[in-house]
Amino acid sequence: MSSQPTSVAVRPDGTAARPTAFQRWSVPALTLAGLAVLLWVGQSGALTKYTQTVIMFMAVNVIVSASLNLVNGYMGEFSCGHGGFMAVGAYVSSVLGVLLFAKDRVFGPPLLPPEWALVGFPLIVLVGGLAAALAGLLVAIPSFRTRGDYLAIITIAANYIVISAVENLDVIGGSRGFMGMKRVVKAMGRAWDLPWMLLWSFGFAVFTLWILRRFVYSTYGKGVMAICQDEVAAEIMSVNTNRMKVAAFMLSSGLAGVAGGLFAHIVGYVNPGSFGILKSTEALVMVYLGGMGSLSGSVLSAVLFTLLLEALRPLQIIKWIVVPLLLILLMQFRPEGILGNRELADVFPGLRRFFRFK
Amino acid sequence: MRRSWILAATLGLALAAPAWAADTIKIGFNIPLTGDIPKVGESSKYAAEMLREDVNSKGGLKVGDKTYKLEFIYEDNESKAESAVTTALKLIEQDEVLAIVGPNSSKQAVPAGQVCDDNETPMISPWSTNPDTTKDRPWVFRAAFLDPFQGPVAVDFATKTFQAKTAAVIYDLSNDYSKGLAEIFKADFEKKHGAGSVVAFESHGTKDQDFSAQLTKIIAAKPDFIFVPDNYNQVALIVKQAHNLGWTGPFMGSDAWGSAELMELCGDDCKGHYFSTHYAAAGATGATKEFIERYKAKYGYTPDDVAALTWDATRIVLQAIQDTGGLTGDLDKDRKAIRDAMASIKEFDGITGKMRFDEQGDPIKCAVVVKINDQGEFVFTESVCP
Numbered sequence: 001m002s003s004q005p006t007s008v009a010v011r012p013d014g015t016a017a018r019p020t021a022f023q024r025w026s027v028p029a030l031t032l033a034g035l036a037v038l039l040w041v042g043q044s045g046a047l048t049k050y051t052q053t054v055i056m057f058m059a060v061n062v063i064v065s066a067s068l069n070l071v072n073g074y075m076g077e078f079s080c081g082h083g084g085f086m087a088v089g090a091y092v093s094s095v096l097g098v099l100l101f102a103k104d105r106v107f108g109p110p111l112l113p114p115e116w117a118l119v120g121f122p123l124i125v126l127v128g129g130l131a132a133a134l135a136g137l138l139v140a141i142p143s144f145r146t147r148g149d150y151l152a153i154i155t156i157a158a159n160y161i162v163i164s165a166v167e168n169l170d171v172i173g174g175s176r177g178f179m180g181m182k183r184v185v186k187a188m189g190r191a192w193d194l195p196w197m198l199l200w201s202f203g204f205a206v207f208t209l210w211i212l213r214r215f216v217y218s219t220y221g222k223g224v225m226a227i228c229q230d231e232v233a234a235e236i237m238s239v240n241t242n243r244m245k246v247a248a249f250m251l252s253s254g255l256a257g258v259a260g261g262l263f264a265h266i267v268g269y270v271n272p273g274s275f276g277i278l279k280s281t282e283a284l285v286m287v288y289l290g291g292m293g294s295l296s297g298s299v300l301s302a303v304l305f306t307l308l309l310e311a312l313r314p315l316q317i318i319k320w321i322v323v324p325l326l327l328i329l330l331m332q333f334r335p336e337g338i339l340g341n342r343e344l345a346d347v348f349p350g351l352r353r354f355f356r357f358k
Numbered sequence: 359m360r361r362s363w364i365l366a367a368t369l370g371l372a373l374a375a376p377a378w379a380a381d382t383i384k385i386g387f388n389i390p391l392t393g394d395i396p397k398v399g400e401s402s403k404y405a406a407e408m409l410r411e412d413v414n415s416k417g418g419l420k421v422g423d424k425t426y427k428l429e430f431i432y433e434d435n436e437s438k439a440e441s442a443v444t445t446a447l448k449l450i451e452q453d454e455v456l457a458i459v460g461p462n463s464s465k466q467a468v469p470a471g472q473v474c475d476d477n478e479t480p481m482i483s484p485w486s487t488n489p490d491t492t493k494d495r496p497w498v499f500r501a502a503f504l505d506p507f508q509g510p511v512a513v514d515f516a517t518k519t520f521q522a523k524t525a526a527v528i529y530d531l532s533n534d535y536s537k538g539l540a541e542i543f544k545a546d547f548e549k550k551h552g553a554g555s556v557v558a559f560e561s562h563g564t565k566d567q568d569f570s571a572q573l574t575k576i577i578a579a580k581p582d583f584i585f586v587p588d589n590y591n592q593v594a595l596i597v598k599q600a601h602n603l604g605w606t607g608p609f610m611g612s613d614a615w616g617s618a619e620l621m622e623l624c625g626d627d628c629k630g631h632y633f634s635t636h637y638a639a640a641g642a643t644g645a646t647k648e649f650i651e652r653y654k655a656k657y658g659y660t661p662d663d664v665a666a667l668t669w670d671a672t673r674i675v676l677q678a679i680q681d682t683g684g685l686t687g688d689l690d691k692d693r694k695a696i697r698d699a700m701a702s703i704k705e706f707d708g709i710t711g712k713m714r715f716d717e718q719g720d721p722i723k724c725a726v727v728v729k730i731n732d733q734g735e736f737v738f739t740e741s742v743c744p
Binding site: 048049050053054057163164167168174175176177179182263266267268269270271272273274278310313316317319320 | 391392396432433434438439440443444447448450451452464465468469472473476477488490531532533534537538
């Protein structure tokens with residue numbers, strides 16, 4: 001298992017001293033290939049819309065679980081209000097999208113020509129992410145003084161704050177929900193007929209993984225892991241723990257907001273009920289299923305979890321016995337999750353030849 | 359080794375797809391078998407299953423000059439919006455159903471309606487009351503009347519029966535159905551009795567168990583009656599707690615009271631109160647009575663309004679299929695024909711009353727007001743038509 005590959009120069013920690021051209025370009029090439037495949041799939045109708053929707057939810061779940069892993073895995077805190085940040089992102093990007101690019105009962109005619117949605121869509125999703133990052137301050141600032149269980153309760157409270165706020169805002173539909181995002185998506189399709197949602201879901205998932213990997217393994221970001229190991233020691237070693245926590249919480253909730261924005265445009269309808277504590281629990285399940293502190297684990301578990309929920313459909317009611325049972329069994333026999341603090345390359349060292357994981 | 363085994367097992371599960379027989383009509387059911395309201399899904403499934411057995415035991419459904427066996431596909435939407443979307447897509451594309459019945463709650467019916475409309479598949483929601491479900495969606499219909507109709511029914515009935523001049527409302531803020539109905543009721547009541555005649559307008563949360571703060575305020579305002587457009591599980595708590603706080607006046611409820619479980623939870627406290635709903639189980643006649651008796655014999659409890667509405671919704675779909683005068687086997691053409699047939703149904707004689715569709719796909723039908731009698735049955739009191 002742990003035998004070192006012999007063909008590459010290896011540093012003590014197991015990574016190659018300098019990335020080879022192959023290692024450098026493998027991920028961009030794979031991403032482009034993935035985009036090309038999705039483009040072909042969407043245009044030729046090789047996969048049904050059902051399968052495409054499952055793929056999109058898979059991408060959303062990848063973003064959700066990877067971003068929560070930053071806080072729960074790498075930083076060692078316990079945040080269980082991820083659904084709330086998704087709600088912020090979902091609502092902000094939905095309202096912006098409808099306001100700018102679609103005709104609406106409440107907001108009237110679009111402020112910009114609908115064709116601009118092509119360029120505007122990624123921007124509104126990112127703005128939704130930014131808003132969610134600001135909402136992340138709700139959790140980040142109390143985290144200066146509290147840890148562990150107490151912070152966990154604050155995160156639940158944050159989730160409830162967001163949901164209650166949305167329920168009481170009648171302008172955006174309150175508990176009735178908000179819709180019209182399908183018109184934005186259709187406007188993109190009219191401007192240029194491509195499977196936009198599929199491409200953007202995949203694109204944002206890759207973007208999330210890229211940014212998280214850059215952050216976590218950067219010199220600056222190593223502070224996050226230092227906080228996880230020992231906060232006092234980290235402080236002594238000149239890590240500005242407060243600033244580190246703000247950065248981690250804001251990045252994590254911001255990415256959750258991006259996932260929320262995508263979710264809203266895939267479903268075409270948002271409702272505060274969709275982002276309650278249940279959604280946060282799903283995110284937690286994916287993180288612990290994949291393993292804390294492992295990005296590739298988060299990806300694996302998000303894909304697996306989405307597939308499992310769809311594949312077990314024929315079981316109907318029994319599904320909700322089987323899925324939790326699988327989790328219990330996993331926790332019993334593999335408490336660290338599928339990968340648990342390791343990346344794919346630690347399990348399959350041969351992969352290092354193609355890509356630098358750290 | 360073990361890893362590859364797990365992978366193989368997962369792939370096997372993902373690829374296992376059932377096979378289909380020919381000469382059947384497939385109808386999909388997008389219903390909540392798990393999640394917040396599993397009883398609603400169960401009622402829908404039971405009612406549909408009863409109908410399927412009926413038709414199939416008589417040889418099948420005659421469309422034009424051919425007879426088809428019915429195949430109903432029940433998919434669980436977990437009472438989640440995103441799941442309702444994937445469920446609808448699965449039914450449309452993988453299972454290739456002719457039409458979809460469900461989802462029941464508006465949280466899911468609104469997005470699923472969008473999917474069905476986009477993919478040109480007829481859909482009928484038995485229970486959803488949110489106007490957005492069918493608004494500007496030619497492919498989407500519903501079997502239940504809308505809240506803007508139910509609110510005035512409650513106002514008129516209470517004004518007449520209780521000689522009410524003032525009213526109080528307690529509603530669930532995070533439940534769009536409850537909130538919408540409460541607001542419609544308030545507007546209509548104040549139009550009739552002047553501003554300020556709704557003396558208390560109190561809200562609570564979905565998971566609340568203790569309503570004493572709201573009820574104390576309401577009782578202090580001395581209304582002639584209390585309007586409670588809430589789900590049956592909360593109704594039971596609210597009514598009991600109001601009685602403990604000394605309230606002796608009448609309650610008026612909405613169709614969400616009409617669950618088989620209400621009397622189990624509420625007991626004697628709910629007896630003697632009224633609510634507006636889709637049909638009355640006790641004192642029913644004709645086809646409605648027959649349906650209730652058979653359902654009770656088969657499943658052991660009186661069918662609630664979801665069961666009755668699913669029965670009607672499914673029969674509307676079957677009626678529309680028959681009205682096409684023959685299926686071509688081309689899925690797109692057949693779906694279109696069924697939609698057109700459904701939209702042009704002149705009058706449908708359902709067990710929840712006679713109905714036809716307006717141009718939005720909403721039914722024009724009567725509501726009934728029922729009284730909970732001393733045996734805990736829902737007894738027909740009055741029928742109110744638009």
